[in-house]
Amino acid sequence: xxxxxxxxxxxxxxxxxxxxxxxxxxxxxxxxxxxxxxxxxxxxxxxxxxxxxxxxxxxxxxxxxxxxxxxxxxxxxxxxxxxxxxxxxxxxxxxxxxxxxxxxxxxxxxxxxxxxxxxxxxxxxxxxxxxxxxxxxxxxxxxxxxxxxxxxxxxxxxxxx
Amino acid sequence: xxxxxxxxxxxxxxxxxxxxxxxxxxxxxxxxxxxxxxxxxxxxxxxxxxxxxxxxxxxxxxxxxxxxxxxxxxxxxxxxxxxxxxxxxxxxxxxxxxxxxxxxxxxxxxxxxxxxxxxxxxxxxxxxxxxxxxxxxxxxxxxxxxxxxxxxxxxxxxxxx
DNA sequence: CAGCTACTTGAGACTGAGTCTCAACACATC
DNA sequence: GATGTGTTGAGACTCAGTCTCAAGTAGCTG
Numbered sequence: 001x002x003x004x005x006x007x008x009x010x011x012x013x014x015x016x017x018x019x020x021x022x023x024x025x026x027x028x029x030x031x032x033x034x035x036x037x038x039x040x041x042x043x044x045x046x047x048x049x050x051x052x053x054x055x056x057x058x059x060x061x062x063x064x065x066x067x068x069x070x071x072x073x074x075x076x077x078x079x080x081x082x083x084x085x086x087x088x089x090x091x092x093x094x095x096x097x098x099x100x101x102x103x104x105x106x107x108x109x110x111x112x113x114x115x116x117x118x119x120x121x122x123x124x125x126x127x128x129x130x131x132x133x134x135x136x137x138x139x140x141x142x143x144x145x146x147x148x149x150x151x152x153x154x155x156x157x158x159x160x161x
Numbered sequence: 162x163x164x165x166x167x168x169x170x171x172x173x174x175x176x177x178x179x180x181x182x183x184x185x186x187x188x189x190x191x192x193x194x195x196x197x198x199x200x201x202x203x204x205x206x207x208x209x210x211x212x213x214x215x216x217x218x219x220x221x222x223x224x225x226x227x228x229x230x231x232x233x234x235x236x237x238x239x240x241x242x243x244x245x246x247x248x249x250x251x252x253x254x255x256x257x258x259x260x261x262x263x264x265x266x267x268x269x270x271x272x273x274x275x276x277x278x279x280x281x282x283x284x285x286x287x288x289x290x291x292x293x294x295x296x297x298x299x300x301x302x303x304x305x306x307x308x309x310x311x312x313x314x315x316x317x318x319x320x321x322x
Numbered sequence: 323c324a325g326c327t328a329c330t331t332g333a334g335a336c337t338g339a340g341t342c343t344c345a346a347c348a349c350a351t352c
Numbered sequence: 353g354a355t356g357t358g359t360t361g362a363g364a365c366t367c368a369g370t371c372t373c374a375a376g377t378a379g380c381t382g
Contacts, residue, residue, distance in 0.1 A: 017348095017349075017350095017358070017359075019348085019349090019358095019359065019360085021359085021360070022359090036339095037339075037340075038338085038339070038340095050361080051360090051361085052360065052361040052362065052363095053340090053361090053362095054340095054341080054342085054360080054361070054362080054363090055359080055360060055361075057339090057340065057341075058341095058359085058360090071236070073234035073235075073236060074234075075232065075234060075289075078338085078339065078340095093277065093278065093281060093283060095283070096286060102281055102283075104277050104280075104281070106273055106277060108273050109270055109273055112267055112269050112270055112273075113292055116254065116265050116267060116292065117254065117292060117294060119265075120254060120263055120265075120296075121296070121297040122254060122256070122263075122292070122294040122295060122296055122297070123294050123295045123300050124292060124293075124294040125257060125293050125294045125295065126292075126293045126294075127290070127291060127292045127293060128236075128289070128290075128291050128293075129288070129289075129290045129291075130288060130289050130290075131274055131277065131278060131283070131285060131288045132285075132286050132287045132288060132289075133278060133283040133284050133285040133286045133287075134283060134284045134286065135281075135282070135283055136282040136283070139284050178329070178330075178377095178378070178379090180329095180330065180331085180377085180378085182330085182331075183330090197368095198368075198369075199367085199368070199369095211332080212331090212332085213331070213332040213333065213334095214332090214333095214369090215331080215332070215333080215334090215369095215370080215371085216330080216331060216332075218368095218369065218370075219330085219331090219370095239367085239368065239369095
């Protein structure tokens, strides 16, 4: 099932009005793994130029409040958003050269976190765990850079379904 | 030994000019555990109002390039900076209510990270691991909130030495 | 110490990302 | 179709951060 259908059902179920603009924003957002707010604005406007920037931001905030999208502050540039509905919790590994983002799961880390939090008497609400490095391809590009070769490869990120 | 002395020695050793403005910025930065760029601007200007905002940002960028300060994107608000010179690596636990930040070390997590990175063929360069929750005091404030009691406590953060 | 060069600074314009305001519009319900 | 509430587009605004540039300063060299 396409991801945006679930999101739309959820919103409707909560009595939230699903206007044409909101549908477009939801569908475009669901088509990407990770995106910045401005990327989403451009993408939405390429389908319907009359949708205002403010509307995209508002809808994004709405989805965030509803727990449907998550906001990630990767270093380097503005925050990334991600539609996480019906997705298991995961953390991120990012290539600082080409920007590829890999999602990983590590239950062992989650257990250690509980330890840490207990140690300081905190109540854990959420966490972020981000690893930054070079992907295999970029490590090679780096090595070839001395010889000034090809530009870094690109990762196309649009989800097919 | 005061922290800023080390920083100043390091900069001089690398042939970087230590102007009066830079000294002031370094000293004020070293006086805090965590601070935002704008906080630092205000703090520096309270000692010498003639120092321009741009100079503070420039010096902060210089210290960052020199590996002396680290930048942390906590959610909620602009990024925090931290003078990390001669400080062991650590991660952060933050109270989302009062903003207290605790630094913790967890070698076990570092080992698991190496696993993850190997699994995807990456070369690890750095990482951030942030836990968000409620500190002991704020958990209690939360419980009392139904009865509308005292405002949240404050954490004074200036370092004494 | 005068002259030269390179670096640094203050002031303020500029930018990008995000928020706010408000009049116009759309929708759901009666 | 009247009414009330929620949503939208347009554009002004804010805030953090960057850039530009003329003026100032430091560190040589002779």
